[in-house]
Amino acid sequence: MNPGSVALALINDTNMQACEVYETAIAYAVFGDAHLDLHDPWYDLRLCAVNENPDADAKGFSVRTPYGLDDLVAADTVIVPSVPDAVVSHGEPLPAAFIEALRTAAARGARVVSLCTGAFALAEAGLLDGRRATAHWTNTADLAKRYPKAEVDGSVLYVDEGQVLTSAGMSAGLDLCLHLVRRDLGAHVANQLARRLVVSGHRPGGQAQFVDLSVPATEDDSLGPVMDWAAHHLDQALTVDGMARRAGMSTRTFFRRLQAATGMTPLKWLLNQRLSRAQALLETTDLPIERISEHSGLGTAANMRRHFTLHVGVTPTDYRQSFGAIPPARRGA
Known part of the structure; x- marks a missing residue:
């Protein structure tokens, strides 16, 4: 291309x-x-x-x-x-x-x-x-x-x-x-x-231009580890309550601090991470769509197709055809 x-x-x-x-x-x-x-x-x-x-x-x-x-x-x-x-x-x-x-x-x-x-x-x-x-x-x-x-x-x-x-x-x-x-x-x-370039891989265009970053650094220190942990466990059933407990915060405090740091709600941030994982797997592996949806935490293949169509603008199959590095004959889907 x-x-x-x-x-x-x-x-x-x-x-x-x-x-x-x-x-x-x-x-x-x-x-x-x-x-x-x-x-x-x-x-x-x-x-x-x-x-x-x-x-x-x-x-x-x-x-x-x-x-x-x-x-x-x-x-x-x-x-x-x-x-x-x-x-x-x-x-x-x-x-x-x-x-x-x-x-x-x-x-x-x-x-x-x-x-x-x-x-x-x-x-x-x-x-x-x-x-x-x-x-x-x-x-x-x-x-x-x-x-x-x-x-x-x-x-x-x-x-x-x-x-x-x-x-x-x-x-x-x-x-x-x-x-x-x-x-x-x-x-x-x-x-x-x-x-x-040492920058975030993907900030959605709809994210706010200016977000409240006034949370003290000592309070923000606990966000990084839990966000990194969540990004490496996207195939699990993650909840805001569970992430908050892992961060040692109340759910309300965790929600407020993550939104202040990213401009997104925790659930929207998780969805963004899961879509990014799915895109990477579609591009670099020959895993079937069903397996990719499981590995990225998007659930069923139908649910993954729905989110892709809504947020990426194309189906997972069309995305793979455009950006996949695996030859079509070797793909599982």
């Missing part, structure tokens, strides 16, 4: 602010560094700048690249890591040629992605009209006011609308990039890459 070409779209005729450098670096770390030991071929990333000759006197960073808007239009995936602060704060216009290039790329079928304030560029191109979208929570009110045709949700990490995807700022941009790898190359590759 060839993951295709990625154009990282840079507004290079203005000063690059710190957040732009951060999100540009995130996308480059995921798609630009060739992780050929995880999947060969890897993505073909090109830095595509609006202005190929940035102002040498501009403060901050500038990028010199041989790739321009023609390369952006031809890419399979276009990522806008952010836009200059003046666009967001003062409504300064984005280059018309850049906006037209985004429209052309989308019209020819490219997947178009924004990180943080890059959503303003997608909205200006009309790509968010009638679609759910997000950005950093400090900017979503302005985004919704300026582009009322977009359905802006300022509470989530990222939104996947199929061809058009948007994320909140900072670490949420990394979550969306890993989500794209998961979509393209499967959960196993995405999880291995996340481990290499």
Whole structure:
């Protein structure tokens, strides 16, 4: 499977602010560094700048690249890591040629992605009209006011609308990039890459942008061991009461602290872990669906199919056909 070409779209005729450098670096770390030991071929990333000759006197960073808007239009995936602060704060216009290039790329079928304030560029191109979208929570009110045709949700990490995807700022941009790898190359590759980058393998897009992390460290210390234990015993009948007892907490306290630490209820966290385990087994083993559902704690094959269809978007069989490394003739299902 060839993951295709990625154009990282840079507004290079203005000063690059710190957040732009951060999100540009995130996308480059995921798609630009060739992780050929995880999947060969890897993505073909090109830095595509609006202005190929940035102002040498501009403060901050500038990028010199041989790739321009023609390369952006031809890419399979276009990522806008952010836009200059003046666009967001003062409504300064984005280059018309850049906006037209985004429209052309989308019209020819490219997947178009924004990180943080890059959503303003997608909205200006009309790509968010009638679609759910997000950005950093400090900017979503302005985004919704300026582009009322977009359905802006300022509470989530990222939104996947199929061809058009948007994320909140900072670490949420990394979550969306890993989500794209998961979509393209499967959960196993995405999880291995996340481990290499020392980040969580999968944070669902619907998780809140900001969660209460004010629990004292001495109280949080007991969460890590019990969460690790649960992740290694997913085939067992785990309950919130049992996990709380193992953590030495009341059920109510355990529920509150895990939700504060992860943004999810304990049962939702368990389901997310079980789906991730099932995805990995579908990709890397020839176990029958029934056995995988048992090993991951999802119960029956019918229950696993129901959860996959609802949360992953495809059946386990279709997922295995797309991402499984075991030849079909050797599979048990």
